[in-house]
Amino acid sequence: MKKLFYIGALSAFLLAACGEDEATPKEEKPVTEEKQQDEKANNDVPEYKIEEDDFGKGMWKVTLSTPSTDEKELKALVEETKNLAAEKYEDVSSIWVNIKTEGSVANTYAAIAKVALDEKGKATTGLDEIGVFEFNYNVGETHETTAADLPQSNADYTADDILKAFQDAGLSTTEPRDNSQN
Numbered sequence: 001m002k003k004l005f006y007i008g009a010l011s012a013f014l015l016a017a018c019g020e021d022e023a024t025p026k027e028e029k030p031v032t033e034e035k036q037q038d039e040k041a042n043n044d045v046p047e048y049k050i051e052e053d054d055f056g057k058g059m060w061k062v063t064l065s066t067p068s069t070d071e072k073e074l075k076a077l078v079e080e081t082k083n084l085a086a087e088k089y090e091d092v093s094s095i096w097v098n099i100k101t102e103g104s105v106a107n108t109y110a111a112i113a114k115v116a117l118d119e120k121g122k123a124t125t126g127l128d129e130i131g132v133f134e135f136n137y138n139v140g141e142t143h144e145t146t147a148a149d150l151p152q153s154n155a156d157y158t159a160d161d162i163l164k165a166f167q168d169a170g171l172s173t174t175e176p177r178d179n180s181q182n
Contacts, residue, residue, distance in 0.1 A: 045080045046073045051100065058093035058120055060085050065100045069110060069139045074099055078113040078133055085117075094121035101139070112136045 046068035054061040062081060068074060078097050085092040099111040115133045116122040127134055166173045 044073055044076045046070070046077060048077055048099075052098075055089050055092070058091055059096065059124055060089060060092050060094070061096045061098075063098040063100065063109075065102050066110075067102045069101055071111075071137045071139070074111040074137065074139075075133075075135055078111065078135055081113075082115065082117075082131075092121075093118045094124045096125075106140070108138055110137075110139045112138065 046066045048064045048066040050062060051065050052061070052063035060081075062084075064077060064081075066074070066077060068077075077099060081095050081097050085095055094117060095113075095115050097111075097113040098109045099113075101110045104110070113133045113135045114125045114127065116125045116127045116130050118130060122128070122130060125134075163173050
């Protein structure tokens with residue numbers, strides 16, 4: 001009976017020890033505004049804000065938002081995530097970065113990147129080298145178009161006007177009274 005108790009206690013201990021890793025943020029260090037400006041000036045890092053921040057099992061997935069669409073500045077921003085990861089978390093093995101353009105009407109990211117910081121990160125990202133970002137620049141015309149640039153035409157016509165235009169063009173529409181096709 002004692003053997004069963006010891007085996008059960010040992011099993012419970014091992015299961016608890018093999019549990020899921022929790023994100024352990026490093027202690028926040030106050031950074032002076034002057035130091036931030038110096039770093040940005042040296043690296044051409046554009047203004048940005050972190051919109052999504054997900055860390056777990058050594059992988060950091062971060063989504064940044066910036067007004068910049070310049071490829072050189074976006075690369076500098078991606079490189080900056082290495083410094084952010086070192087300041088913010090312990091045991092980061094890979095970083096996945098998505099960059100949005102502020103105010104853009106685009107439904108894709110302006111840039112996507114990933115980097116492996118150790119052997120585990122190489123396995124997770126599928127990259128061959130440690131510390132080298134794989135960077136995809138996706139900026140097109142839609143990333144540089146904002147909602148203010150688009151005409152606000154919904155005030156110019158109603159849904160009935162659209163249905164009438166479809167019918168005038170000879171296209172099939174639904175009859176609102178009985179839901180039949182005309």
